[in-house]
Amino acid sequence: MAAPTKRMIRYTLLRALQMIPTVLLVTVAVFVLIIIIPGDPVLSMLGYYADDVTAVPHEIYDRMFRELRLDRPIPVQYLYWLGDALQGDFGKSVVFRVPVIDVVLSRVPATLYLGTASLLIAIAVSVPFGVWAAVKNDTWVDHLASGFVLFGIAVPGFWFGMIVILVFAIYLGWLPSIGYVPPQEDFLRFLKHLILPATVLGLDVAANILRFQRTDFLDQLHQDYVRTARAKGLPGQLVIWKHVLKNSLIATVTVVGLNTARLLGGSTIIETLFSYPGLSRLLIEAIYARDFPVIQAVVLWMVVLVVIVNFFVDLIYAYLNPRIRYATA
């Protein structure tokens, strides 16, 4: 095992190093956000809409001006901001009057729970269903899968979400329609609040994944190596789940990766529809309230998340397709 493992470690380290410039570039973009916003940044930070300097008392304006280090050159401002950000200091929320980091961290768990639950539902539904549809190509199973994909892609999430609320929360009264309960408070109620939004979100993502999973699996099923594996006497199920699945997952992992970043960043529509206090809703609230430090922090979180998820997707690629490991290392 020595050689492949060493190559994998080398590849992982190289790929991790590549994240650093990407993340730095992202921080520059997020920092510039405050500068390019039309109007006086001090007033923006203080939550004023008009560029009316006279509306703010002098002392407050000057203190803010120095606090934001606007008297320094922009690159220096950036370095200070970055230094603070690395220590988790994104300033104070204009609206909540508490450190931004506390506001953001209070919303992260809700989004992570919802995102993870939806992702698990999506994978649990799409991968086996995709394999089944491909193996039973052109039978009722396959048609059912195609119907599901069509439904998932064509039907908007907010509409499906409303129907689900109507049926399960209002008509049947089985589950609550809105809100969130932290798991440490009451785990059962936490689950009850999670089921509907996670299912709506998960099935939407499942349709996306299934589309790729089925096509790619079907393609792999006709490869020569499948016939070789069967000629070796391996049982059909082993050939499918060991030989074909690994090669078919490359496309799937791409789609799962894209959706993971999306889900862990929070789904605006679903969080709004279910009044779910996640990051996306925080972002919307912050945008309405012109709470720029909060916007900065949430956007930074979402982008860094994409970078990290892509890192893991690349590692999985290298596991699935050994050629990638060798090309880089």
Added chain:
Amino acid sequence: MALLDVRNLTVDFDLGAESLRAVDDVSFTLEPGEALGIVGESGSGKTVTALSIMRLLDPRARITHGRIWFDGQDLVTQDESAMESIRGRRIGMVFQEPMTSLNPGYTVGEQVAEVYRHHLRLSHAEARRRTIEMFERVKLPGAREMFNKYPHEFSGGMRQRVTIAAALACGPSLLIADEPTTAVDVTIQAQILSLLGQLQRDMDLALLFISHDLAVVSELCTRAAVLYGARLMEVGSTDAIFTAPRHPYTDGLINSIPQRGQPLQGVPGTIFDLRTPPPGCRFHPRCAHARPLCHRDVPEFTRSPANTPGERGHVYACHYPLDSSRG
């Protein structure tokens, strides 16, 4: 008793609106330890015959007639799980395309070791040890280091050695090799052929060797069967077939073997479309010796007497066979 006895094998393809017969009433036998070459052009039914024995036919294909007796069992009537215990354990198969016939996602060692683990229920360590032994047997240089390599790091010839190792891992009594050297360089081709010949002798293996190249078959096999347009034209010892072919098609194939200083000869015309086979002898549209009878009647098999004791004779399907005393 013959190890493999294929009798009147007939395979039909259902292509929706139309259908075609890819193998039509083909019979031959293979004794233990014997090497039989199946020769023919593309589309003559060689590969379909091989895949019928493995029962790995395309889902659109069906064995509509005939029996495939292997070691006393009729493979045509075996269910899938019975076939799984025969494939890879009692019959190994090597395919034409070494570049695509291995799984790119697993190491070559794993792709051989899994055969040991599955059929012989060996542990991971034991399977690994046996795989390295097998790699040495197929003369993979540095067998131990090769275990953890991936197929993309190998040349075509080395990959073909890996597929041979996988096919022979459990010591089968029959190896089917479907054009194993067609996709590799000529120099490598010679190496692979001599390796197959050596393994066949060492492991007392019956070999069903499929090729479009009669010259290659004559090198490796003691007997040859010539297929044309899904039907069997001639079967006999390679010696007899080479020195005194009775069927004009076989004669044409022999003349198509390139020889230094000789102008290249081929069989004139092209093979017919299997969806619309010609009546009578299938070869008559391309045959220089064809007479009206050939257009009308399908020739029966004729057996010419065995020249030496123990030889199973020479069978051909032709109304007007070539003279056996020439050449």
